[in-house]
Amino acid sequence: MAAAITLAADAPTLSAANTGFMLICSALVMLMTPGLAFFYGGMVRVKSTLNMLMMSFISLGIVTVLWVLYGFSLAFGTDSGGLIGWNSDYLGLSGIGITELWDGYTIPVYVFAVFQLMFAVLTPALISGALADRVKFTAWALFVALWATIVYFPVAHWVWGSGGWAFELGVIDFAGGTAVHINAGAAALGVILVIGKRVGFKKDPMRPHSLPLVMLGAALLWFGWFGFNAGSWLGNDDGVGALMFINTQVATGAAVLAWLIYEKIRHGAFTTLGAASGAVAGLVAITPAGGSVSPLGAIAVGAIAGVLCAMAVGLKYRFNYDDSLDVVGVHLVGGILGSLLVGFFATGGGQSDVAGLFYGGGLDQFWKQCAGVFGVLAYSLVASAVLALLIDKTLGMRVSEDDEVAGIDQVEHAETAYDFSGAGGGTVRSTTVPAPVADAAGKGETKAESKKVDA
Numbered sequence: 001m002a003a004a005i006t007l008a009a010d011a012p013t014l015s016a017a018n019t020g021f022m023l024i025c026s027a028l029v030m031l032m033t034p035g036l037a038f039f040y041g042g043m044v045r046v047k048s049t050l051n052m053l054m055m056s057f058i059s060l061g062i063v064t065v066l067w068v069l070y071g072f073s074l075a076f077g078t079d080s081g082g083l084i085g086w087n088s089d090y091l092g093l094s095g096i097g098i099t100e101l102w103d104g105y106t107i108p109v110y111v112f113a114v115f116q117l118m119f120a121v122l123t124p125a126l127i128s129g130a131l132a133d134r135v136k137f138t139a140w141a142l143f144v145a146l147w148a149t150i151v152y153f154p155v156a157h158w159v160w161g162s163g164g165w166a167f168e169l170g171v172i173d174f175a176g177g178t179a180v181h182i183n184a185g186a187a188a189l190g191v192i193l194v195i196g197k198r199v200g201f202k203k204d205p206m207r208p209h210s211l212p213l214v215m216l217g218a219a220l221l222w223f224g225w226f227g228f229n230a231g232s233w234l235g236n237d238d239g240v241g242a243l244m245f246i247n248t249q250v251a252t253g254a255a256v257l258a259w260l261i262y263e264k265i266r267h268g269a270f271t272t273l274g275a276a277s278g279a280v281a282g283l284v285a286i287t288p289a290g291g292s293v294s295p296l297g298a299i300a301v302g303a304i305a306g307v308l309c310a311m312a313v314g315l316k317y318r319f320n321y322d323d324s325l326d327v328v329g330v331h332l333v334g335g336i337l338g339s340l341l342v343g344f345f346a347t348g349g350g351q352s353d354v355a356g357l358f359y360g361g362g363l364d365q366f367w368k369q370c371a372g373v374f375g376v377l378a379y380s381l382v383a384s385a386v387l388a389l390l391i392d393k394t395l396g397m398r399v400s401e402d403d404e405v406a407g408i409d410q411v412e413h414a415e416t417a418y419d420f421s422g423a424g425g426g427t428v429r430s431t432t433v434p435a436p437v438a439d440a441a442g443k444g445e446t447k448a449e450s451k452k453v454d455a
Contacts, residue, residue: 014099015106018235022111028227029118033060033125035224039217039276040129041417042210043325047407048133049209049417055128055140062144063121068093071120072113074153079163084154103162105234115231116156123152123180127384129325130188133198134404137412139397143387147187151383155183155376171372172365174244174351175232177288177339178376185332186377188323190385195397197322199404206324211272218276222252225283229290233351240291240351247290248283251302255282258306266310274310277330281309284334289342291351300345305337336373343369 037056041049063071070091077087089095093113102112124144131140158164159171159179166178173179200206208214230245259278260270285305286298293301313329316322323329343366348355355361391397398404403411410416 012101012104012106014101014108015235015237018106018237019108019111021236022107022115022231022234025227025231026111026115026118028224029115029122029231030060030224032118032221032224032228033057033122035217035220036122036125036129037217038213039221039280040132040325042213042215042217043129043208043273044132045206046209046417047409050409050413050415051137052128052132054137054413055131055135056125058137058141059121059125059144062141063124063148064117066145066148067113067117067120071148071153072116074149075116075120075156076113076161079157079161082163082165082168083158085157085161085163102234106237107234112234115234116160119176119180119228120148120152120156123176123184124148124187126181126184126327126331127188127191130192130323130327131195132324133408134195134398136396136399139391139395142395143191143391143397146387146391147384150387151187151380152179152183155179155380158376159372166372166375169371170354170365170368172292172342172346172352172354172369173288173339173372174291175229175287177284177335178372181284181287181331181335182339182373182376183380185328185330185335186380187384188327189321189332190381190383191388192321192323194385194388194392197320198324199401201322202317202320208273214276215272218279222279222283225252225287229287233291243350244290246295247286247293247298250295251286251290251298251305252279252282254299254302255279255285255306255309258303259310262307262310277313277326278306278310281305281330281334284331285309285338285341288335288339289345292342292346292354292356293350294345294347297345297347301338301341304341305334308337309334332377336377339369339373340366343367 033056037053040056041052044052072093073087073090074085077085077090079085093110096109098108098110100109101107102109105112124147127147128140156179158166159173161167166173171178198206226245226248229248230241233241233244235241256275256278259274259281263274264270282302282305285301289301290298309330312333313326315329342356343363344356344358346354346356346361346365347359348361354365356365357363388397399408399411
């Protein structure tokens with residue numbers, strides 16, 4: 001009887017503080033998807049702005065519904081073979097009590113489910129930046145639904161689900177370096193290899209139409225990323241979430257500086273686009289590593305990602321693939337770097353006692369990280385390319401060349417981002433102005449001449 005009392009006393013109880021914290025973090029992660037929409041929307045040409053916004057926003061609708069119906073069950077249900085989960089109680093989230101706790105934690109299952117939902121929403125939205133200007137909206141919506149089901153939900157189980165093969169192997173991914181960023185970046189590469197390049201790639205200027213919009217989006221991403229990263233510890237009881245919070249800020253700042261320094265040396269200028277891209281690169285790289293490294297390690301992770309991601313964005317011109325907004329260069333490369341650097345910079349004093357090479361742990365963790373990185377990369381790349389090929393051969397993935405040149409906003413959404421019809425200098429009216437003419441004798445006389453004058 002005494003033992004039973006002890007077990008009951010040790011059982012987790014609902015924590016109002018942790019529950020409230022996680023609800024706030026969930027809202028912050030939700031904000032990242034509109035932030036991404038602004039970030040991508042400013043980077044495209046003006047004729048594609050609304051389409052870029054909508055490619056992110058539609059994920060909020062599609063993935064939310066799928067997550068409730070079966071996505072949460074596939075990702076976090078009872079494991080089957082290390083590859084997929086299933087729990088009939090999670091279908092429609094209908095068999096869950098409102099105070100039922102997530103196993104081993106002090107927050108309700110509903111709170112965990114909604115937090116993870118926001119990750120599921122954001123990940124396919126990340127892919128959209130690689131496909132700017134040229135994809136049918138209906139085809140994109142179908143791709144999101146299929147990709148979330150076939151790729152994201154299983155990969156989330158591999159990495160974070162109890163029994164998932166990467167989870168059981170000991171792959172460290174604090175908040176989504178493999179499940180989110182490598183997954184999305186590899187998918188982006190797979191799709192663009194199928195659908196091809198934009199009209200005018202490497203010939204026409206394709207500069208961002210609104211750098212202030214890009215900076216706004218980057219700021220919202222940076223802000224929301226604190227919930228994305230610090231919230232992934234699912235509570236505030238032991239300081240690991242606080243470590244992740246400060247490492248998120250530190251790595252991002254270091255990446256901004258590193259990207260700008262590289263850019264100045266390589267191209268001769270410090271650009272706002274470079275600053276925004278550097279911030280995202282740092283955020284991506286610290287996402288898997290931030291619970292394992294020290295703040296000094298976070299500086300190293302951010303600086304390495306800032307330089308190498310800046311170098312990687314130019315690979316599309318060398319290898320002739322059209323990654324419109326550098327999803328491969330920033331998210332795939334940044335995710336790989338952050339995940340692998342865990343094997344070098346893990347201190348053993350953060351989320352676990354696992355130490356990396358520089359802290360006496362040898363290369364054991366590095367090889368585990370490699371397995372997670374390249375397992376997810378290969379599956380997402382191949383599966384995403386196959387999905388894109390199937391959609392392209394049936395529904396058709398791309399708009400026509402004429403529609404692409406004319407502008408995908410007008411063709412797909414019957415709208416434009418900016419309406420200038422009300423701007424300008426007023427109405428046009430007609431007035432009569434006398435003008436001199438010469439008669440046959442050379443004498444001057446006047447003749448009424450009607451002219452249009454801008455009032």
